Amino acid sequence: MPADRNSPAEPPGAPAELGAPAAAETAAASAERSRGRLVLAGGLGAGALGCSVALLATSGWLISRASQQPPVLELAVAVTAVRAFGIGRGLLRYVERLVGHDATFRILAALRSRVYARLERLGPAALPAFRRGDLLARFVADVDQIQDRYLRIRLPFAIAVVVGVLSVLGAAVLLPAAGAALAVALLIGGVVVPWLTVRTAERAERETVADRAALTTSAVELLQGAPELIAHGAAGARLRALDELDRRLERSAARSAWATGLAAALTALATGGAVLAALAAGASAVEGGRLDPVLLAVVVLLPLAAFETVTGLPVAARSLARVRESDARLAEIVAAEPPVTAGSARPDGVFPLVLSGVGARWPGASTAALTDVDLRVDAGRRIAVVGASGAGKSTLAALLVRFLDPSAGTFTLAGRPVQYFDPDAVRERIGWCAQDAHLFDTSIRDNLRVARPEAGEPELFAALDAARIADWVRSLPAGLDTPVGERGTRVSGGQRQRLALARVVLAGFPVVVLDEPTANLDPPTADALTLDLLAATEGRATVLITHRLAGCEHADEIVVLDGGRIVQRGTHDALLAVDGPYRIGWERERRDDGRFPTGAPERVGD
Numbered sequence: 001m002p003a004d005r006n007s008p009a010e011p012p013g014a015p016a017e018l019g020a021p022a023a024a025e026t027a028a029a030s031a032e033r034s035r036g037r038l039v040l041a042g043g044l045g046a047g048a049l050g051c052s053v054a055l056l057a058t059s060g061w062l063i064s065r066a067s068q069q070p071p072v073l074e075l076a077v078a079v080t081a082v083r084a085f086g087i088g089r090g091l092l093r094y095v096e097r098l099v100g101h102d103a104t105f106r107i108l109a110a111l112r113s114r115v116y117a118r119l120e121r122l123g124p125a126a127l128p129a130f131r132r133g134d135l136l137a138r139f140v141a142d143v144d145q146i147q148d149r150y151l152r153i154r155l156p157f158a159i160a161v162v163v164g165v166l167s168v169l170g171a172a173v174l175l176p177a178a179g180a181a182l183a184v185a186l187l188i189g190g191v192v193v194p195w196l197t198v199r200t201a202e203r204a205e206r207e208t209v210a211d212r213a214a215l216t217t218s219a220v221e222l223l224q225g226a227p228e229l230i231a232h233g234a235a236g237a238r239l240r241a242l243d244e245l246d247r248r249l250e251r252s253a254a255r256s257a258w259a260t261g262l263a264a265a266l267t268a269l270a271t272g273g274a275v276l277a278a279l280a281a282g283a284s285a286v287e288g289g290r291l292d293p294v295l296l297a298v299v300v301l302l303p304l305a306a307f308e309t310v311t312g313l314p315v316a317a318r319s320l321a322r323v324r325e326s327d328a329r330l331a332e333i334v335a336a337e338p339p340v341t342a343g344s345a346r347p348d349g350v351f352p353l354v355l356s357g358v359g360a361r362w363p364g365a366s367t368a369a370l371t372d373v374d375l376r377v378d379a380g381r382r383i384a385v386v387g388a389s390g391a392g393k394s395t396l397a398a399l400l401v402r403f404l405d406p407s408a409g410t411f412t413l414a415g416r417p418v419q420y421f422d423p424d425a426v427r428e429r430i431g432w433c434a435q436d437a438h439l440f441d442t443s444i445r446d447n448l449r450v451a452r453p454e455a456g457e458p459e460l461f462a463a464l465d466a467a468r469i470a471d472w473v474r475s476l477p478a479g480l481d482t483p484v485g486e487r488g489t490r491v492s493g494g495q496r497q498r499l500a501l502a503r504v505v506l507a508g509f510p511v512v513v514l515d516e517p518t519a520n521l522d523p524p525t526a527d528a529l530t531l532d533l534l535a536a537t538e539g540r541a542t543v544l545i546t547h548r549l550a551g552c553e554h555a556d557e558i559v560v561l562d563g564g565r566i567v568q569r570g571t572h573d574a575l576l577a578v579d580g581p582y583r584i585g586w587e588r589e590r591r592d593d594g595r596f597p598t599g600a601p602e603r604v605g606d
């Protein structure tokens, strides 16, 4: 981040977490809180697998002993035990799944909140470093992938160790040679095979994560740009590129599946080897009188059951690479430098809002977007910021609403550097109506309530009235419940901006920054909206950013930006009186507007 002359040495309450911890630590912190549940899930899982092993061993003994036709009472305990182990296995497995998933989802929810909080701090200035679809993949798929660390890796490995050791001890008590053979086979199935899987599948797994993210990114881009691509006949090429990405993902998934298949074959071989070894050792021990023949079935069946503990481990090990890759991708978000210094204080008042010698530079940009800007906003004052495209107007808006830090100069609210304050608290006082205001895919009512959730119908209509769109809303069959479509596609550009304006009015900010609210409208509609905007925000400090000069005559001060610097400032009359960019722009706008057929601008819902 560029040096910040304006930064206080140490803003009070600047969150310590801004020190960019790794995502793994973020997940670990969440896991810490669910440790008890994870341990319980491990215990239940070990119990369930223990029941499986005991079930097979007891059944083996029962069948062998029953063949000798002893008194039924002698078998009663074993029969009951078989039932108990059978029921216990299912029951414990069910509860283990509940507890394990509950713990994991809690960890994921906490992790997702933390990642979202990070994203929020980065946005919007630092987010362009990530592509939209890629961010989506990180936020959804990568966070989801982290669940494997607990559900598929740590729990199964811990359970395998406990049950594996107990099974080996059990077998060794009956016949030490069988115990030794089982230990060796379990080490092969539980350590060597998973290790081999990791070695074979690691690259493929990493590629799978990257390919899946690339596929999401391209699919999102393709869907968003579909109308333009179809109109330009370029959709076919993009679809083919997407197809190629899909095939790449298929290839890496196939390579990784091949490793899984190999692991399954090796595990089956190790199981078979353990059973054969137990059979050979058991048969010779029976022959030598060192083992009761009835126990031979137990010795032979035990490895079969014990191997259940390690069969899932190669798949678990395989997902280790995926988890690491997702971790690394989340760590990039966590480590990305926030574009603003955040304190924790809440501003009591914002006036006067003063920029003094302020410069601004966007992350990654080589040149400053603003240089040496002075601005003072007092209560109720209305300032118009005008200038050509690229002059730095939106950058000024970003500075005012704390999306960007000044790289030079000072920005103070009521005399205190803005870096002392929580940016969210600043934004509760300095409202922003964007150039392409976002409407959510829900009703008009819910879109307005983003600004004030508890607002009742009279307040909503008062805000709509101020934005001169209330009559249109009343005329709709569903009124306030009319859906606006995704990104407001079911309403016109002018209606969208007016709804956004109503939202800003409803929020009641003491300072309102209106960033090119008329940018995409035809001149008559734009001018009508500008007048309505100024009327709706009457009495509030307003910074109207615009490339059109019509309406500026109502501002207390006009600031003309060019190349990131203020080149003129004053009232409309004063600026018209001198030969300068404002007068040139004003005269050109009058002349050019004269070329358009002019009609009465629509006032309601254009």
Ligand SMILES: Nc1ncnc2c1ncn2[C@@H]1O[C@H](COP(=O)(O)OP(=O)(O)OP(=O)(O)O)[C@@H](O)[C@H]1O
Binding pocket: 124, 125, 128, 362, 363, 365, 369, 387, 388, 389, 390, 391, 392, 393, 394, 395, 396, 547
């Ligand atoms: N998010 C961003 N990241 C990097 N650079 C940016 C970003 N937004 C603007 N810039 C750069 O800052 C400079 C000023 O742009 P800005 O958008 O502030 O101008 P503007 O006067 O609002 O233009 P317009 O009227 O076209 O919106 C330009 O050089 C632009 O490339």
